[in-house]
Amino acid sequence: MNYSVDNNVSSSALRKRKILKKSINFSVMIVGESGSGRSTLINTLCGGNSIVPTSSTRNEDPFTKKLHLRHENVELEDNDGHKISFNIIDTPNFANQINCGEDFRIIVDFIRHQFDEVLLEESRVKRNPRFKDGRIHVLIYLVNPTGHGLSEIDVKFLKHVNNLVNIIPVIAKADSLTRDELQLNKQLILEDLNNYEINYYRFNEYEYEKEYIDDEIIEYNKYLNSLLPFAIIGANEYKKNTHLGQHSKNGETNHPNVANDDDDDDEEDDDDAEDIIKLRVLNKDLKPINVDNPDINDFTILKNVLLITHLNEFKDITHDQIYENYRTEALSGKQFQYMNNNNSDDGSYNTYNSSAHNIAAGESQYGNGSIVNTNGNGTNGSHHRHNNSHGSHFDRSINGNGTDAGSTAGGGGGQSDYLLKEEQIKLEEERLKKFEERVHQDLITKRQELLERENELKEIEKRLLAEGLKLNEHGEVVKVEE
Known part of the structure; x- marks a missing residue:
């Protein structure tokens, strides 16, 4: 029989139908202290009350609750029929404890684990066609509307996730501030982000995209940058106007x-x-x-940025830049930020540059500083930065006397560099060992699952034979021929 392509079923229509059938995977993590409006923001983004606010649970003391990650998946569809598998990771009870270092580690380990899963999948001889990419494309950080810029907890947490994810700072519950207070708070937050060298997301400031955008997009991105940090008002109720x-x-x-x-x-x-x-x-x-009025609320703009205008850009930057940098560091045995297992109570950590050459040249592959943990007489949690001749910034570890361990001035510079390298190698070996253990454990688990499945099939065959039945080569139940 001959088939012809008519007007109703064209090849382009079939291609479009196939594209629309496959949903776009997009993951967003929302981080904020209790009462900052995380649940309200999630429900407003999803268009329903899918998340119950943790503040509504009053049986327990909120300060005794520990952080746990809560996952939510919503299937969205735009006007063109494109489906978006919208994965949201909520962080209830974040920063409830006096020592927030554990909360920081949980979130950073989760983000790194998603990278490790992709890296492990890439290294397989036979890849899983149903593998689900869990990498976080955007981290929305809710800043409390105090009117004083970033708090100490804000700075320390953002330092931990710096260069691991696209960070979008958002002022929560903006209705509690007047217009003048809101503008001042935005200015103070931006100053803190720049002063502490936190690499928040700037719209279309990436070199590889400049040649693909036109003047209209450039102007729109300038407008979006002028709104940062976004000021939002969430909504859980619907009224009729x-x-x-x-x-x-x-x-x-x-x-x-x-x-x-x-x-x-x-x-x-x-x-x-x-x-x-x-x-x-x-x-x-x-x-x-x-809340949909853009004159008083940036929520609609934020939602459009996440799900329409910049969705693909977030995904591209996550894969082409953030993940590639992480992958390069992991496979080359280098590490740009390593969180010490013995973090201090304030959540500070040591930062090691990728090579001695980068330290000498004053270059940082990731372009941002980090909080430096000092030992001994150094000031704990202080921000120690150096400028090189090219004007770039980078951090160095501080030794027990509060002096620069990466400095080559004086007689002890070479020894300090050697000790720094040795410590870096030791930490990287520990990390690789943990990675190998996890891979080995995954293999054992898969093997056990296969053995259990094989035993189940054998039991099924025995029961079928007892009833005069069997499984054919297609897995269908048929009668045993006498």
Whole structure:
């Protein structure tokens, strides 16, 4: 029989249908202290109440709860029919303890583990076609609206995840600040990010993409950069807007962002889907606020950035830059940031550069400094930076007397460099040993699963034979021929 391609089923339509059938995997981690609005943000992003806020659980003392990672997957679809498998990793009870170092380690280990899983899968002779990439493409960090910039915990945590993920700083519960306070807080946060050399995400400042963008995209990215850090107001409740008036910039009522609570008006507009607008109720005495209004809330812009305009860019940067740097360091036996197993209570850690040449030249492969842990008489958790002739910044370990262990000045410089290399090699050997142990354990687990499955099949065959049945070569149950 001859088949012809007609107008209804063209080859391009089939290709499009195949592309649309395959969903895009996109993972976002949301980190913030308890009460910062993580659950509300997740529910607003997902368009439903899929996450129960941890603050609603009042049976336990919140300060005794420990951090655990909570996973949520939502299938989204845009107007063109493209499906997005939206993976969200929530971090309830983050920074509840006095010692936050353990919380930092849990999150960093999780991010690194996703890289290790991909690296392990790449090294297999026969890869798993159903392997799920769990790498985090974006980390949204919620900053409390204190009006004083970043806190000490904010700085230390962001230092830990620096260069491991695309960081987007967000001011949570922005409705608690006035416009002037909000602008000042944004300015202070950006100053802290730059002063502590935290590599937050800047829109389209990556060299390999400049030749592919036009003037309109450049202007849009400049606009997005001017909004950083984004200021958001989450919403868990939906109200119906029945009056179309002008929006008042001072947040007063009698504008389309305020819901009308009159029951009669609600009954009149029950069939008007266009009148339903997401509104956040601040409290019982105040009118609800429309979180989709870009004049008072950056949430819509943030959602579009995550799921529409910059989704592919986040994925490309994660794979082409962040993961490639991690992979190069792992396979070459070098490491750009190693979290000491004996971290101090404040979560500080030692940083080692990838080679002695980089230290001498003042070059950092990842372009950002790190918090330096001092031992002995040095100041614990101080930020020690050096500038080279090219103006780049990098950190060095501090020895017991508070002096620069990487300095070549004086008679002890060579010995310090040698000890630094020796310690770096030792730490890397420990890390590789743990990696090998995990791979070995995975192989043992898979072997046990196969043996259990084989035993199950044997038991099934025995039962079938007892009943006069058997499995054919296609796995179908048939009667035994006499």
